[in-house]
Amino acid sequence: MAVQITPSILNADLSRLADEVARIPSADWVHVDVMDGHFVPNLTLGAPMFESLARHSSLPLDAHLMIEDPDRWAPAYVEAGAGSVTFHVEAAAAPVRLAREIRAQGARASMALKPATPVDPYEDLLGELDMLLLMTVEPGFGGQRFLDLCLPKIRRARELIDKHGLELWLQVDGGVSAETIERCAEAGADTFVAGSAVYSAEDPDAVVQQLRSLATAADG
Ligand code: DX5
Ligand code: ZN
Numbered sequence: 001m002a003v004q005i006t007p008s009i010l011n012a013d014l015s016r017l018a019d020e021v022a023r024i025p026s027a028d029w030v031h032v033d034v035m036d037g038h039f040v041p042n043l044t045l046g047a048p049m050f051e052s053l054a055r056h057s058s059l060p061l062d063a064h065l066m067i068e069d070p071d072r073w074a075p076a077y078v079e080a081g082a083g084s085v086t087f088h089v090e091a092a093a094a095p096v097r098l099a100r101e102i103r104a105q106g107a108r109a110s111m112a113l114k115p116a117t118p119v120d121p122y123e124d125l126l127g128e129l130d131m132l133l134l135m136t137v138e139p140g141f142g143g144q145r146f147l148d149l150c151l152p153k154i155r156r157a158r159e160l161i162d163k164h165g166l167e168l169w170l171q172v173d174g175g176v177s178a179e180t181i182e183r184c185a186e187a188g189a190d191t192f193v194a195g196s197a198v199y200s201a202e203d204p205d206a207v208v209q210q211l212r213s214l215a216t217a218a219d220g
Contacts, residue, residue: 001169001190003215004028005208006062008173008195010044011142018056024198026208029062029084031173031193033142034077036067039091040140047076054081064112064173064193066139067091071098078105086110086133086171090117099128110171114139115150119157129168131191132157136184137174142195146175151187158188181211182218190219 006029012020021030032050037043054061060083067073070087071094077085085102089111092098099109110131113119115138126132134154137144150172157170172189177197184192194211201207 001167003185003212003219004169004191005212005215006031006171006191006193007198007204007208008033008064008142008193009199011195011199014045017053020199021053021057021059023204024059024208026205026212027059030057030059031062031064031195032082033195034063034065034067035140039068039088040066042140047073047080050077050082051080060084062086062110064133066112069093074098074102075105078102078107082107084108084110084131086112086131088112088114088139089122090114096125096128099125103130110169112139112173113153115147119153119160123160123164126160126164126166126168131169131171132161133171133173134189135174136172136176136180139174144175146177146180148183151183154184154187154189161188176211178207178210178214181215185215185218190215 008031010033035042035044062084063077063082064086102109108130112133136150169191171191172184173193176194198204198207
């Protein structure tokens with residue numbers, strides 16, 4: 001699987017989202033963090049704003065739903081134009097049904113795990129997914145420090161994916177930067193969210209390209 005860089009716009013200038021997306025032409029996807037103030041102690045945007053961004057983005061949108069009751073709300077993000085929708089397993093009442101519903105609507109279905117959620121109990125669900133997102137910080141805010149304690153889980157997820165011969169992408173999110181991306185790639189991640197590392201730079205696209213080459217070189 002080729003390396004994919006999916007910058008998060010959480011730390012971009014939220015008043016000019018379309019312009020901020022235009023600054024990262026080398027990215028594969030734009031990662032959009034949807035937070036509801038309940039599942040995480042922060043609030044960002046909802047489906048109407050997501051839909052406006054989808055209309056003005058030249059890149060496909062990867063919706064990361066940090067919300068309660070994704071069973072109810074996730075389908076609206078496919079309708080709003082998401083190419084990929086990630087729900088948290090800690091919040092989903094029926095993750096298999098939800099993944100199937102997202103796929104049936106025509107988007108990629110993805111499931112996220114917080115740092116303290118183990119991957120092994122979900123081994124049999126992986127075939128229902130197009131992507132598995134492993135959080136490498138506690139979800140809620142950009143700019144947090146990467147948690148090295150998540151690396152064994154990345155390795156374990158890669159083993160399970162390979163054991164079952166699955167094609168799903170393994171995404172990491174939180175504290176990913178030029179300092180940490182090689183560790184993630186060596187552990188088996190292939191899809192990388194980076195928020196503050198990209199948008200705190202003067203030339204965000206140069207960071208996207210740098211992250212891609214570091215991850216590609218480190219990919220064991
Ligand atoms: C955190 C979000 C991340 C965040 C990443 O809850 O899910 O996508 O924006 O930002 P950095 O790269 O700054 O950790
Ligand atoms: Zn995210």
